[in-house]
Amino acid sequence: KGTDIKGKAKYDQSGKTISMPDTNTVAIGAPGNDGNGDNSGHVRVFTWSGSAWVQKGDDINGDAEDDESGMSVSMPDINTVAVGAPGNDGNGIDRGHVRIYRWSGLEWVQKGDDIDGDADHDNSGSVISMPDANTVAVKVKKKYEMDTGYVHVFKWNGSAWIQKGTDMEGEITYDWSNSNVSMPDAITVAIGDPYNDNGHGVTAGRVRIYSLCNTAGTDVITACDSYTWINGITYTASNYAATDTLTNVAGCDSVVTLNLTIPTIDVSVTNTSPTLTASATDAEYQWLDCSNMAVIPGAANRIFTATTNGSYAVEVTQNGCSDTSACIVVNNIGILENDFGGVPVIYPNPCFGTLTINLPVVYAEIEVIVRNYMGQEISRQTFLNSDKPEINVDGPAGIYFIDISAGNKRAFLKVIKE
Template sequence: MEKLKFSLVSKISVFFVSLLVVIFGVSFVSAASNQKLTASDFNNADRFGDVVEVSSSYAVVGSSLDDDKGTDSGSVYVYYWTGSVWKQHAKLTANDGSQNDKFGYSVAISGNTIVVGAPFDDNKAGVDTGAIYVFEKDSTNKWIQKNKFTPSDVLAYDNFGFSVDVDGNYIVAGAYLSDVNGNDSGSAYVYNKSLNNWSLQKKLTASNAAWGDMFGQSVAISGQSIVVGAPKASKTYYDDWGLAKLVNSGAVYHFVLANSNWSEKQVILASDVKANDIFGYSVDVNANTLVVGAPYDGNGSAYIFAKNRTGLFSEEKKIVSPMVGRYSYKGFGLDVSVSGDYVAVSSENKSSVLNTGSVNIYKKVLNNWSLKKQLISDSTSADAFGYSVALYNNYILVGAPQSSATYLYSF
């Protein structure tokens, strides 16, 4: 299943933008103002930038429609920071790659480990069962494929590897169309590295799982916390006529590690939960902050949660699609990222051209989140700038896969 697409032809009021800069200190930056990454073997149809991640001195970019191992087999590009510029370091493909696997549909990096999802990989269980691949950097700085994983209970069309994340010795991967608790209820799998070997540790499902929840559409891990988005979960409640539902309102599930076991600690809903918001379409988490995208909440929104002393996340701020002139974003919350006191929220549709997109960066100061920077595509065509976004310290990586480009900024 491809990411949802949104359409809005927007216009920017130069006067209004200038006024925002003067009054609020918000800076607006064209994508041409910093380094633009493209593949060494560039092909505009490869969707380079479908997913992006950045960690320490390495950046990772997925190109899920690359054809090196067959049509749409997919690949991943690795870049490294030289001290002055980012340079291509490696191109990764699956050892057993084949057509339509879409290797690179999801990516994650932590230290010397890169995890790549290929959710349309086929195996003996059937079509589109999915797989994840683990690469590790060796002593010569080469990235070597160490493992390929497909859980034994994954079936055709489960799309295992649709979402992935890694932190230290733990990997989490979503199979959002798994039928474990009804059609497309979804599941996620946790892998642990011990004595230099990766192995399956736990299968995660929602405590209140239901048909069509799509649990595992998005995943994120930080330390002893895993969060899993179920954007089509429906909140149930009782009204004057009995049991009722807020269909596709969405939910996020928080799991914690204790005594070598991952268990559900919290079901997180938006404070203003409504039907069809798709809350949980995108998620990211660090030690103290959780950010959740809800791209169908009107023009889209993102929710920021802070972890309290008991280890629970409580809602701290709702960010709605901001206005620029007379126009606003569409699909705001399509992708989200958090690093330190910064949160990034992306949208495909912004600027004066359809699907050129933008990214907003928010900073927390004295417990208040405020808009600090807006990154705007410099393209004159539909490049899907903002389809993917990743923060790391003072770097932000933004994918524009419809032009097979990725933009890197420092701030």
């Protein structure tokens, strides 16, 4: 498929290690490349264009001379590549390191810090394996100067590479237990021991399979109002401490911690009747008519000014969740003048002709005058021992003024007849 993908220069050893996440992508290690110093090494990634192998991004160069970067390479998907540099001295002589890179769309960008060897001459990173973009197994040649070797596994926690479980160690001096490593999933590791005598003779070799048994994880959830978790409990508020124990694929306990966020939406409203203001900011708003909870067309701003007396609420949507305020009464629409101790309510407004006036208390005598928009008197009525006189507005549709007098008090209201 295509022509040879050749090394760039003499002694590069291009192809010393390779990894293919699919049939159209390949990562190639060249630990002898001198691009950043003698034997600094590099890795190149190529993709199949349909007719040729084309390099994806620049060379991923070793850090310094004799790093031998690219001695190992593992590519779990087309946008992630792990590179081992067993000769790196960044944290001590020949401690080695592993670097994980992620494709940004334009270039290879390192994901997290270097995973350094623990001690001098560890040669960490001579063999690596990545089952997914967030897990990597790393071979370390030495263990306390005894050359028993070990493998450790690292997991990405969102900001750093954290060791997962304990080291898997060789048994005796020069066992070199980790000459080869393969990780098919995030909790299973196969380790080759080619120099182990295993009871069948010198360097008969063996392979051991390890499962990361007891595991732990976090279930990160954002929900609205409430959430029923795997433990059967329904939570109505954020919770970051609940745990549950499951059985993982290895048959061992896996402790899961809940990280549940249920957003709290501020649905309080400031009432400067007839204007209502939702307290929440940076949200979506929809004002509702509480008489039937119907949407008020066009009322989708934080501030709402009522044009008729009634009861109103606002539905606030924030971070994908919605909540509704309590209903708030607006009863002073059309009040132009008022001497009464309480606010007289006139309803319905607008009306079709018949109106009810709701006064704060019962009055012995109430006089009600209806005038048109020109101030001409249309009707005059007197009501005895009442706090809810009912009147008729005669005449065509338009604006009318209701003049109410009772007990040396007066209110002058505006109404609309439809």
